[in-house]
Amino acid sequence: MLHEENTLLMDKLKSECEKCSGLCCTALFFSKIDGFPKDKIAGIPCVNLLENYQCKIHSQLNQKKMKGCIGYDCFGAGQQVTQVVYKGKTWDAFPKQKSEIFDVFLKVYYLHQIRYFLIDSLLNISDVIIKEKIVKLLDENIEICDESPHRLMAFDVEEHRNKVNTVLKQVCALIQQMYNSENNHCPDDYFGKSFIKKNLSGFDLSSKLLIAADFTDCIFRGTIFLGADTRDANFNNADLSGAIFLTQGQINSSKGNSNTKIPSHLFYPPTWM
Ligand code: SF4
Numbered sequence: 001m002l003h004e005e006n007t008l009l010m011d012k013l014k015s016e017c018e019k020c021s022g023l024c025c026t027a028l029f030f031s032k033i034d035g036f037p038k039d040k041i042a043g044i045p046c047v048n049l050l051e052n053y054q055c056k057i058h059s060q061l062n063q064k065k066m067k068g069c070i071g072y073d074c075f076g077a078g079q080q081v082t083q084v085v086y087k088g089k090t091w092d093a094f095p096k097q098k099s100e101i102f103d104v105f106l107k108v109y110y111l112h113q114i115r116y117f118l119i120d121s122l123l124n125i126s127d128v129i130i131k132e133k134i135v136k137l138l139d140e141n142i143e144i145c146d147e148s149p150h151r152l153m154a155f156d157v158e159e160h161r162n163k164v165n166t167v168l169k170q171v172c173a174l175i176q177q178m179y180n181s182e183n184n185h186c187p188d189d190y191f192g193k194s195f196i197k198k199n200l201s202g203f204d205l206s207s208k209l210l211i212a213a214d215f216t217d218c219i220f221r222g223t224i225f226l227g228a229d230t231r232d233a234n235f236n237n238a239d240l241s242g243a244i245f246l247t248q249g250q251i252n253s254s255k256g257n258s259n260t261k262i263p264s265h266l267f268y269p270p271t272w273m
Contacts, residue, residue: 006122009138010265013076013116014248020078021090022046022053025069027102035067043102062271070271071231071253075112081105085149104149110157114164115141117226117245121171123265124222124244130174133167172224175244176202179222201242210254230254 025046030036037048037057048056055061061069081104082090091101118138122131137160144155179202186203187193194214201221205228212232221242230250240246241261248266256262256272 003123006119007265009119009142010116010123012080013112013119014267015074015076016079017053019083020053020074021082021092022049023078023081023091023102023105024072024074025049025053025055026091027105030068035065035071036069037064037066043099067231067253070269071249073247073249073252074109075116075247077105077109077112080112080145081108084146085152100149100153104152107152107155107157108145110161111141111145113247114157114161115145116247117168118164120245121168125171125174127174130167130170134171137164137167168226172204172206172226172244175222175224176204178202206245225250235260 022045026044026049027042029040029042030046031039037046040046046055050056055069057064057066081101082088085104085108086101089097089101091098094101115138118134118141121134122138125131140160144152144160147155186205190205190208190210190213192212195218196214197217198215199219200215200223201219202223203220204224206224206226208228210228210230210233212234214234215238216234216236218235218238220238220240222244223242224244225247226245228250231253233254235254235256237257237259239261240251241263243263246263246266251262251266252269252271256268258268258273260268260272262268
């Protein structure tokens, strides 16, 4: 599979809210403490969701410190469910199918998230055997997300995720080898700590709490961000262009500026400009 094809596949995982029916603002539960407007149970629309599925306070999210809303990214699951799986049918127009639509949205969200890591793997490794395994899993993932709600609900996401996790572990080991990072000393504690001007290339930051850490002017080539919590981490002037498994949600939740370099498939959040 060519680099350009993978980039195109990645583009499909960019959320297009105008093609969705406010699924994330309705289907999910959220709480005020996590930076959402109010505590809300799953399946009820947010108080700020308008009839046209737009957010009443969209332009003020930053000013109102709605960090949960700013940080959330659906990996394009919203438009896939609304436009492809349900062919334009929306949860409010078909109340009897509402909970099924929300369940399908959650399932497609997990599948798109998994797909994101598969494509990012293809963009970053050259090992032919591992790439073949990834392409097979990618085909399975893409095929099921275009299926009917019934088939999607019957699909075993956990089994798919377990197969993907096995391959992702191999990808991480390869990346570590490429950056000879077994010799790198990777600290355990990042929470609120300062790493200004450090070269963190090849570090495995998977599942690390990077909350409020200062990474100003840092370099992150081949640094693995799988599941890292980047809330309020400061990436001003940092080079994240070679970061692995860094997601739009992680970028949205952190701080940066127009000098921060990011992977080409991600975009600069308005809060960074
Ligand atoms: S405030 Fe806006 S973006 Fe946040 S959940 Fe409500 S409608 Fe969605």
